[in-house]
Amino acid sequence: MRVLVTGGAGYVGSVVVEELARVGHSPRVLDNLQKGHRDALAEGVPFVQGDVADRPLVEALLRDEKIEAVIHMAADSLVGESVTDPAKYWRNNVGGSLALLDSMRAANVRAFVLSSTAAVYGEPEKQPIDEDAALVPTNPYGDTKLTIERVLRTYDVAYGLRSIALRYFNAAGASERCGERHDPETHLIPIVLEVAAGTRPEVSIFGDDYPTPDGTCVRDYIHVLDLARAHVLAIESLGEGGPTRAYNLGCGGDGYSVKQVVETVRAVTGHPVPVKMAPRRAGDPAVLVASSARIQRELGWRPERQDLRVIVESAWRFLRAHSSPC
Ligand code: UFG
Numbered sequence: 193m194r195v196l197v198t199g200g201a202g203y204v205g206s207v208v209v210e211e212l213a214r215v216g217h218s219p220r221v222l223d224n225l226q227k228g229h230r231d232a233l234a235e236g237v238p239f240v241q242g243d244v245a246d247r248p249l250v251e252a253l254l255r256d257e258k259i260e261a262v263i264h265m266a267a268d269s270l271v272g273e274s275v276t277d278p279a280k281y282w283r284n285n286v287g288g289s290l291a292l293l294d295s296m297r298a299a300n301v302r303a304f305v306l307s308s309t310a311a312v313y314g315e316p317e318k319q320p321i322d323e324d325a326a327l328v329p330t331n332p333y334g335d336t337k338l339t340i341e342r343v344l345r346t347y348d349v350a351y352g353l354r355s356i357a358l359r360y361f362n363a364a365g366a367s368e369r370c371g372e373r374h375d376p377e378t379h380l381i382p383i384v385l386e387v388a389a390g391t392r393p394e395v396s397i398f399g400d401d402y403p404t405p406d407g408t409c410v411r412d413y414i415h416v417l418d419l420a421r422a423h424v425l426a427i428e429s430l431g432e433g434g435p436t437r438a439y440n441l442g443c444g445g446d447g448y449s450v451k452q453v454v455e456t457v458r459a460v461t462g463h464p465v466p467v468k469m470a471p472r473r474a475g476d477p478a479v480l481v482a483s484s485a486r487i488q489r490e491l492g493w494r495p496e497r498q499d500l501r502v503i504v505e506s507a508w509r510f511l512r513a514h515s516s517p518c
Contacts, residue, residue: 194218195427196259196301198244198292199266200237201228204307204363204416206370208263209237211420217427220257222250223266232370245284245291247298254299261303261427262296264289267337270378271311271475274333285336290343297351303430304344304355305423308438310412310480312338312359320412320444320483323359331475341438348436356426361412361442361482363419365503371416371510380453381413381504385511388461395465397450399472402479408450410479412442415497415506425491439491442482443498452500460504 195212199205200221205228212219213234220238233239238257242249244266253259267285268274274281289306296304311334316325329335340357347353364381366372372382386392400407422441448456458465487493497503 193260193427193431194220194258196220196222196254196257196262198222198262198264199228199307201225201230201232201239202265203370203372203374204360204419205265206232207367207416207420208265208423209233210367210370211417211424213237215424217424220253220259222253227374229373234369244288247291247295250292250295251298254295254301259299259301261305261430262292262301263305263307263423263427264292265307267307269309269333271331271333272378274331274336275475278332281332281336285333286339289340293343293347293353296353302351302353303427304353305426305430306337306340306344306355306357308337308341308357308359309334310359310361310440310442310482312341315477319479320481321440322483323438323440323486345436354430354434355436356430357438358422358426359438359440360419361414361440361480363416364413365415365417365497365506366510367417367506371507371514373514380411380450381457381507382511384454384457384465385461385504385508387465388457388463388508389511389515390463393466394468395454396468396470397454398470398476400451400469401472404449404478406449406451409476410447410449410481412444412447412481413500413503414442414495415503418443418495418497422487422491422493425487425493429491439487440482440484441487442484443495444482444484445498447479447481448500453504456500456504457508460501460508
């Protein structure tokens with residue numbers, strides 16, 4: 193299938209592009225490179241630098257490249273920033289998506305996969321979280337993604353645009369050539385690895401008084417290659433029809449606490465990781481663990497790298513190989 197991947201030079205996007213190509217699809221990438229890295233794409237992957245909101249550019253791209261499906265990953269995704277600068281999130285995430293969907297309608301492209309997030313659920317008490325849990329985001333980032341999901345349901349009814357929203361829990365790990373290179377880095381695993389590598393002095397643990405076994409927050413880390421595989425299954429299933437829907441993507445089980453992540457990094461790297469206790473970070477739920485039973489049942493997806501050690505090993509290999517650019 194000829195697939196346009198917006199944000200395809202970003203962390204998850206670049207691995208999705210690799211996976212699409214590996215199984216024989218033809219990815220094309222649109223990325224404005226505000227956060228993405230041009231060198232995250234293998235040589236020969238067709239690339240256009242531009243913005244999803246650029247209607248003439250996107251429409252021409254969709255028509256000229258005879259695109260059959262779009263995977264939309266271009267977005268702002270920092271929870272804290274979304275609280276301090278919500279206008280940016282509504283403009284880029286919702287405004288950008290609406291413009292992209294208009295271009296798709298004009299070019300008659302009717303299959304769409306959205307990068308969505310566990311943040312659409314807010315702070316549910318019942319774990320693991322399934323797709324029928326209440327949708328009550330507690331920050332503008334989650335709110336913008338939920339808004340796009342709602343838009344998509346109406347576009348299916350009105351315009352026959354089929355879509356799947358993939359609600360990621362905590363994407364982590366790396367492929368051979370692509371991994372996390374955020375600036376600034378806010379995510380736990382790359383931060384702890386930078387401490388192990390000696391490029392950061394210590395990691396702050398944001399709160400150890402949560403109602404969890406060791407007092408630190410528990411998250412559901414999913415290997416980026418498993419995440420990428422789900423995108424491929426999603427576009428293939430859209431090709432076969434089916435209603436607009438949303439799927440959780442996590443590994444389930446008990447999840448891993450912040451302290452368990454630190455311990456795993458120590459074990460994998462063999463380096464000391466100094467930690468400092470710090471106050472809770474605003475808006476962090478105690479536990480977020482997914483039930484991904486629905487995508488397992490309906491699309492046959494299975495996580496293959498759910499062991500935290502495997503995830504951390506891949507991220508560590510990436511960090512050491514790419515301390516200079518990827
Ligand atoms: N943490 C620390 N110290 C750090 C960084 C993080 O203790 O230096 C803790 C956080 O408090 C949290 C856990 O490690 O408990 C994981 O934090 P991340 O920032 O790595 O990930 P989040 O769970 O906060 O965020 C992820 C995605 C978001 C998404 C959110 C859904 O990155 O895009 O899940 O709630 F919105």
